[in-house]
Amino acid sequence: MYTIIQKIKLSTGDVKMREVLMNEKTNLLQLEEHFYQLVDVDEPNTFRNLFPYSEVPKIAFNDRIVPHNMPEDIWITDTTFRDGQQSRAPYTTEQIVTIYDYLHKLGGPKGIIRQSEFFLYSKKDRDAVYKCLERGYKFPEVTSWIRASKKDFELVKDIGLKETGILVSCSDYHIFYKMKMTRREVMNMYLSVIRECLETGISPRCHLEDITRSDIYGFVIPFCVELMKLQEEYKIPIKVRACDTMGYGVNFPGAVIPRSVPGIIYGLNTHAGVPSSQIEWHGHNDFYKAVNNSTTAWLYGASGVNCSLFGIGERTGNTPLEAMVFEYAQLKGTLDGMDTTVITELSEYFEKELGYVQPSRTPFVGRNFNVTRAGIHADGLLKNEEIYNIFDTGKFLNRPPLVAVSNTSGLAGIALWINTYYRLPDDRKVDKNSKLVTMIKEWVDEQYDEGRVTTITDNELVVQITDCCKKLNIVL
Template sequence: MPLSDVVIVDTTLREGEQFIHADFSSESKLEIARALSDFGVRYLEVTSPAASRRSREDAQAIASAGLPGTVAAHVRCHPDDAAIALDTGVGALHMVMATSPILRAASHGKAISEVVRMAAEVAEFVRKRAPDVSIRFSSEDAFRCPLSDLMNVYLPLAELKLFDRFGIADTTGAATPDRVADVVGLLHRLTAMPIEFHGHNDIGCAVANAHAAVTNGATHINTSVLGLGERNGITPLEGMIAVMYAADRAGTMARFRLDALPGLCRRVAELAEVAVPFNQVLVGETAFSHKAGIHTKAVYNDPRAYEALDPADFGLTREIAIGHRLTGWNAVRVRADALGMRLALSDLKEATARVKHAADGQRLTLDDVDRILAEVAAESTRRSA
């Protein structure tokens, strides 16, 4: 599947709500849902309506908001949870159940055969009550589960023809891309079903794992804005968008309002009461910053020399730092030109030397650089007089 065609299943309104600092109000949830929809996301996952009265009301409000696409409720493999979710009007149910030995023992205590039976019974219940509702079954903690156990879950369920999609979750965020590629590839080949990948970021591999999942058969990827979620969170929406854009700029730009992404991230950060990390993919304050002299020279000549992504496509601008000891005369020349100064090469190199010397002793502002340039320009004029 081409990377630009992958379906983003954004779970900021479910996984993001589980972020330790998040406490989204009902109004905030609806605002986030609309912002995600405006950006171009067409699949939103919300907290189980069975979790609380407000969770039910929030799910119903989002499902009835008239947003394009699908609103899915994340539920346990239990008919009561499914019934409560269906009453809210959501268009999909995302059923989940633990499959790894350690998580089965610590949570529901069921054998693999019982996992299959419970998932099948709930799916049959949903099909009878709401035949048009999409159903996804996902195995929680799949990548710490023996492959034999995983296949003993998915293969019998695939034969029932009750599910629209299978999910597979790296719940502890400890999987690596090679492991994800092997497991997702095997599941895709043996079931011939659409596959949804949910990856946590505990060892920093969430985006790479999502990429490995797609290139090995996954059709859907779970994301959240800024990667908000349990512990270190999951695949960040902006990270996945960056991967898709790098693979197919035109296709990604056609699907999403990329210039809306920075504002979406800033707003969700504000609602979660956290700062956008300085080095966050695409939207961090240093994402398009350049400093070293050899970098700045090349970027002035052709930004693609040191940028895989074009900031203009995201409504952003690049920053090229000048006032530091690593600066080069090409960067100083561009600043001089911007000020209307046409300095000889010898003067530019003198100004650059003075900037470097001054920066060795203190942090310089752009005004400091401009002052040095003005001094060098004045000396050059006096020499020519």
């Protein structure tokens, strides 16, 4: 450690030394940043230059780059039963337990899906919590989300949960316009509530609502510094969830805060001193950036990303949990034991039990996510499915690549449909020169010559193939 002879006098009268410290991860000497104090203001800072409201929001750059800092251990947390349940009809207790079982199986033995959060407001919610706790799973850990009140803290304690989420809105939009308070007033109130939570022995998870419109260094960082002081005092971990409530976050290097995801995570970790293992990102998809922003949070120092199944959540939804499973695998080079076939099982359960049908082109779960209609693509798939399939979807999702037969499918598309639908082994597969394929192609052409505009259905194809097989005296 090297100490620079520089003293900073704080407003409190204290003197702080700036020091040069060795970063053991990067092996570089770094200058300790200056001390951040709450900036109380008379008027709210709504960043009108970035959020004019009467115009599309602006993405500005100052080209200040922060380093990648992905933690050794990263994970997913689930909000299907909290944020996800706020935007749809409530799940029954039985449905919650079934989905929780699926999450446990999907997360694998290493518990990559680390936690699942629950409401505790109603008897139904509490019954679901008790039943999930009875499963005895280590992962996902059951955690809660409550109102910031002593009564609710006691409820968490009575149920036996170790941690709970608490809403701590942090933008001036919320502080001034919704809560009708000043920054100092709201900070003091939050710290008082969090201290009450700590007094009950419960670990608080502070949900920094609307962080992408907040004054990061004037409010968020000073507040989190105070949280770390409480953590040191009580010896109880305090997590910080950075909530991109309106989906304004961007992942572009050099973008300015408060929209910069790298800048937010860097500030929480480096300047507020929040350990990576206690930083979590919660994104919304208003600008189609939920997945990218969540991945970026991992890359710049957050261990956790908070997701919901299929992205079901407020307005445009949350970060889809299934998407982050595959983001994890791409970043880490391994699934670490996650069973991705459960994603297909969950999608089928949601459709059959809840009547929730995925949009057909949704990655990994949509009915047509790995279905091709173009004849030239089908020809490539017939020769080698790697040409037009993202990975072995049959292995990882129990969803082999398919083709939809139409006037553009061609002979190759029909051959591929037959081989896939009937699951023909290699020694029995048909190709585009097969007489059976030619007969089906002639029938398909007739359909469209007569004015048809819709795709040929599976049932129609089965009927025609059965009839042609009889005529050709073959069995598939």
